[in-house]
Amino acid sequence: MRVPGRRAAAEFTGTAFLVMAVVGSGVMASRLSPDDAGLQLLQNSLATGAALVALIVALQPVSASFNPVVTLVERALGMIDTTTAGALIAAQVLGGLAGTVAANLMFGLDAVTFSTHQRSGPALWLAEVIATVGLLVVIFGTVRSGRADRVAFAVGGYITAAYWFTSSTSFANPAVTIARTVTDTFAGIAPPSAPAFILAQLLGGAAGYLLVRFLYPTLATPAVVPSDRKVLS
Incomplete structure (x- = not known):
């Protein structure tokens, strides 16, 4: 199956602007x-x-996952094929890096500066597992119960809250985690800290997938998710 270029472009664009919001607002703050x-x-x-709500509303008709874990769960649920998943994940990672570079430059910083902000320890890793599980339940619970039109607000609200109730401030996204290694600002994470965060996110993704399958074994209204797109976060 050929991956439509506009889907990859939507993932690249959405992830880039998401990371610009994370990094840029961190610098401004x-x-x-x-x-x-x-x-x-x-x-x-x-x-x-707020950026998540706006980006998902705008890009949902094309593709709006912005997160490799979400894309992997979509693949596991049979919503997309392997080729599509790989292309979207690549677009997300590249988009995230582009977003960090853009944010750095907007604030007069070097385009790339590796973060020195160490984020490590069992408490933070557990927080990333929990944050990712919660994100997946919010996304797929909303979509699989037939309310895909509300997912943008559900995700935006959840991430805003998860910044505060998780000790890691809820990265919950491997592409964003990678992107945040190349900015030595408020939102940065030191490169040596990133692999453990990503592993925790993947573990959270596996647990979230099982929980979603248990709670929502079938789609309530399949027509809500178009057959030619079937994605959303």
């Missing part, structure tokens, strides 16, 4: 509120959640 970490996190989380 640290400059506007340099002495208040709580306010910085609030500004960062609100910008990220």
Whole structure:
């Protein structure tokens, strides 16, 4: 099956703008509120959640996963084929990196600077597992229960909240994690810390897949997810 170029382009574009929101708002927050970490996190989380809502609403008719774990679960559920999944994941990773470079440049920083922000330890890894499981339940619970038109608001709301109730601030996305290694700013993660985060996200993806299959064994209204797209996050 040939992968339509516009689907990969949508994933690249959406992930790029998502990462621009994460990194750019982190830089802006640290400059506007340099002495208040709580306010910085609030500004960062609100910008990220709002951007997710807007991007999913805009790109959902084409493709709007923006997350390799979500794409892998879509593949496991039979919503897309292996070739499509591989192409979309590649677009997500490349889009995320492009988004970080763009955000760095917008704020007068070097295009690429590896982060020195160490994020490591069992508590943070557990948080990433939990954050990813919750994200998958929100996405596929909304879609598989016949409410795909509400998924943008569900995801935006969940990510905004998960910034605060997880110790890792809910990366929950391998493409975003990779992208955040190349910015030494508020949102960055040191490259040595990234592999464990990604492994935790993949474990969360496997657990989330099993939970989704148990809670929503069938689609409530299959017509809600068009047969030529069948994606959404």
